[in-house]
Amino acid sequence: MNNQSLDIATLVKTQKKGFALTQPFYLSDAVFEKDVDSFFYQDWQMAGHVSEIPQAGDYFLFEMMKESVIIVRGKDGTVHALANVCRHRGSRVCIEPRGNTKRFTCPYHAWAFNLDGSLFNARMLDEDHDRSKLGLKRVAVEVFHGLIYVSFSDAPASFDKLRADLDPVLAPFALERTKIAYRESYPVRANWKLLVENYNECYHCTAAHPEFARSHVTHMAAERVEPLNAEMQARSKLAGVPTDYFDCIGSARPKGSPDYACNRYSLFDGYLTGSEDGAPLAPLLGKVKAYDSGASDVYVGILNPMLIYCDHALIYRFIPVDKDTSIQEIIWLVHEDASEGTDYDLDRLKWLWDVTTIADKRIIEKNQEGVNSRFYEPGPFVSMEAYTQRFIEAYLTTLTNA
Incomplete structure (x- = not known):
């Protein structure tokens, strides 16, 4: 059921209260795309537990759909969530699913980033570029009773x-x-x-x-x-x-x-x-x-x-x-x-x-x-x-x- 023109608003409005969902909610590609944008990229997702990153430099990757996030323990003990997308040309920066490192180095052109995501080094980058604006993008993160949650939303709840x-x-x-x-x-x-x-x-x-x-x-x-x-x-x-x-x-x-x-x-x-x-x-x-x-x-x-x-x-x-x-x-x-x-x-x-x-x-x-x-x-x-x-x-x- 590839109904890209499906009127989702009408589908929601006509859903009968107290009844199971109608078929398009499960079979429509358009509804699924809306689900991904509305739920999985907006809601908070449980990414892991603090026991997975006990020491500074410990990290693991949290991946959902097209997104990959580096969950890392910073030098000061803070838990950071960083988009696993190089600020140079977009390569995945971190390849191994978990480990310990002093910094993250992109395997493509060797741009290096600190544990907090800030840019450490970019070889041959012109001096007129503001390096403070070229760090890995941060993803919203909450640590709640040892459980690590992330949200891809620009304004998470x-x-x-x-x-x-x-x-x-x-x-x-x-x-x-x-x-x-x-x-x-x-x-x-x-x-x-x-x-x-x-x-x-x-x-x-x-x-x-x-x-x-x-x-x-x-x-x-x-x-x-x-x-x-x-x-x-x-x-x-x-x-x-x-x-x-x-x-x-x-x-x-x-x-x-x-x-x-x-x-x-x-x-x-x-x-x-x-x-x-x-x-x-x-x-x-x-x-x-x-x-x-x-x-x-x-x-x-x-x-x-x-x-x-x-x-x-x-x-x-x-x-x-x-x-x-x-x-x-x-x-x-x-x-x-x-x-x-x-x-x-x-x-x-x-x-x-x-x-x-x-x-x-x-x-x-x-x-x-x-x-x-x-x-x-x-x-x-x-x-x-x-x-x-x-x-x-x-x-x-x-x-x-x-």
């Missing part, structure tokens, strides 16, 4: 409101004092929105994820979950884990702020964390004193949800490859002092969300095949798909305002 509300929620877990235990990418033959929609609801969990459903309560009706959450809150208080979270379901995207939300819910009895048998998986995070048998869903931006247990956390990234292909990346975090093989077993740590994501890949690809059909017609959401509805509303709002 402020983290101020998000920090004020989420700082108390995240502080006990000390994510800045975690490290990456494992990361995995799962290619999915589907439009990126189907990945996000699937993640945001557990209406499908009973049938599709028996491993998840036996430990997590999110597939049950609210009246069955409330007593379990009430019991958890007493445990949470003793464990030093806050549970007085705000509820953003149904609200519009905060003006001038990235989209964000959070919620903590109980696991079933017998499950201390998200493991196969309910037993602990790793040392407790941060200042957490004990297991409250709970899990926190936290969103920083629509595309970067995280799940936090008492002993480990997971970060999700939904990455577009093209209109018909996406990647779901999962990053597992454990306490910075935890040692693999001694403090945690990697296979046990990643088991639940690996098996769940493999199942999701199959579900989503079959969803895409159905959406491709001439017989596809959007159906109504049910109450358990509230977060998916919230995503759709935020998505349509963004397209309208872009």
